[in-house]
Amino acid sequence: MISSDDSTGAPRKPEGKCKAMVVCFILGLGSLVSWNSMLTIGDYYYEVFPWNLATSGKGGIVAYIGILVAAACFGIAGGHVEGGMVGDLCFMCPEFIQSYLAGFAASGALTSLLRMLTKLAFEKSHNGLRKGAILFLAISTFIEFLCIFLYSICFTKLPIVKYYRSKAALEGSKTVSADLAAAGIQTKTHDHDLVGYDNKHGERLSKKQLFLENLDYAATLFLIFLVTLSIFPGFLYENTGSHQLGTWYPIVLITMYNVVDLISRYIPLVQWLKLESRKGLLIVSLSRFLLIPAFYFTAKYGDQGWMIVLTSFLALTNGYLTVCVLTVAPRGYKGPEQNALGNLLVLSLLCGICSGAILDWLWLIGKGTF
Template identity: 30%
Template sequence: MAGGDLETAAGVSAPLLPPPASSLADEPAAPPADRLGVGYLVFFTLGAGFLLPWNAFITAVDYFAFLYPGAPVDRVFSVAYMLSCLLPLLLIVLCFPKSSSPARINTGLALFTLALLVVPAMDAAYVKGRPGMYGAFDITVAATVLCGAADALVQGGVIGFAGELPERYMQAVVAGTAASRCGVLVSAMRVFTKALYPQDAHGLRQSANLYFIVGIVVMIMCIVCYNVAGKLPVVMYYKNIKKRAQKADVGGGMTGPAWRSTLWSIVGTVKWYGIGIIFIYAITLSIFPGFITEDVHSEALKDWYPILLISAYNVFDLIGKALPAVYFLPNANIAVAGSFARLLFYPLFYGCLHGPSFFRTEIPVTILTCLLGLTNGYLTCILMTLAPKAVPIHHSETAGIVIVLFLVVGLVVGSFVSWFWVI
């Protein structure tokens, strides 16, 4: 399967790219220590930030379902968001390889903030909690499209940034994505607001607006964190290594045929990591959140059921993304094989709809949802961390962006496959 390619990437065979910059003779003996874990916390916050806007939209599903009855809100949001994320990523990789990473990330964070302002502002000025205003639904979908474009700018840049640093910083970013997904923050808020506010128009409206306000606050925090990150000693240390590696990379230009040749070498090196990521997210998004929120039901838990399932998924996704800090699987072949093995979730979840009566109860669905989150989190963290380390440090940012491109392809595929549960 991935054996030959991954061994080549690890340097067992002849390397596709120049030797890692860490071999340079003038490199200092050891990187600065991350005192008090500030660097880890900064990257964790950035990871939480770039998925929070998306999760604000899908977590407010109760309110949107009330406003726009009959509209498949989750699935429309998913397709709009993922497609609008894919095109900018392609443009960055193919057409703008020399574009400023700080400019991309700061612009993306500003666009996130703007998109999050749309829903509460429109609700206050136009919708005012009244159902059936489908023109507002179109504007809300447009806001998710804006979020998708911002995600391409921010996620690609942050993953590429972390890819130039030691593995613990990528693990921090990936764990942060789980926190924002939002097993710890937004899902907890959803449970809290559902218990606190009445489940009428006014209560749903207050809950949704709270999600978006929290998202805006976190975006401001991310802008501060990102601009602080570049000044951290450990980050400056690896930036200097990258600069020396770029000078030593004879013929490794960033324009024209030289860049295209380098790009295809990077893609060839990380392709199996990327294919694993595609399988992980195509399978996950084809099941979560659409199947979880719309296709399974509980007479006992009623409208609490999808909320509890989403929370269970998010908590176990966070656990999976935190586990590599305890045990990191170094074998990429096993991780890729594990991503393929997740295809077994399809017949199992199908059985929850059409299988034996016991299989259609809350316990099997909850167990499968937890396993879906756990495997999604752990395998994602392993592959996202290993991929940028398969190339020299001065190409790690590009490898990170390429892996994000694979990830978004998986999300787009999963968004479309999720419609088959409707058929």
């Protein structure tokens, strides 16, 4: 039971913020480790499944379809987890969202490091590429199970998490009923299409109204990931040419991206470096379209050093802008609205990822790959 600190019955805010931030970081890492595992062993897929699909590749069409099904399952699971967690954390303090998003980037950095180590360990052994990929996937699977137990045993039972969920429930949230029952707090029942009250006008706010009020934030997230996924990781495997690093070159680029992406997600913690202007965030996200021709001409005329710099800048803007949007957007709303807004923004983010991944295939036009 969480005690109250005033006559209104509002629960007293407990300590444990730092512990919760650490847990959020680890959960963010686990949320994307499977997805990043699929991306990071791209060199193995390119060996087993050449893009000449007419011959079914060395791995066979059945195995190829199996990989596609597994990737689809990762996408479905990832979408549910990201939407649920971001919605949950949006009605908590902004540092929780920042830590969770930093964990996203950490999963990429960790998988890149593990992939480099496994590739190095098995590079000269017989069938080493396959052995390294299997070991790498086994480690990633262990991390996934660890995060499942961490969430069920630790996160949901943290006093500060119970505090924020209880606070959101007092404001009308329906998604935390289990924790409310444990805290002995009753929730109010709302219509299925209403998520709370508009703090600006004191009127009930539908999900559609909430989305329209934050359309610029949704568009910003969509554009961020549309540009990023139209370049990363497909372009970095297909269009970077031959360089001194040889087969290590794409892996180095992927690793560089993930490391810089991780670092960039901590920049908004410095308040004067955080971009909070709605118009500013949208303008900067639109300006990132210039990266597409920049990558094209760098791959065609530049050397590997310039490509590494450009990849780092892509990662820097991706991580920084994502954290800025998701920590600023929920301000000014109550718990139910923040929860719903988090879900809507993740939906926009995932639509951007999907659209960017589709556009990523445009780099193959004219290469004679198929």
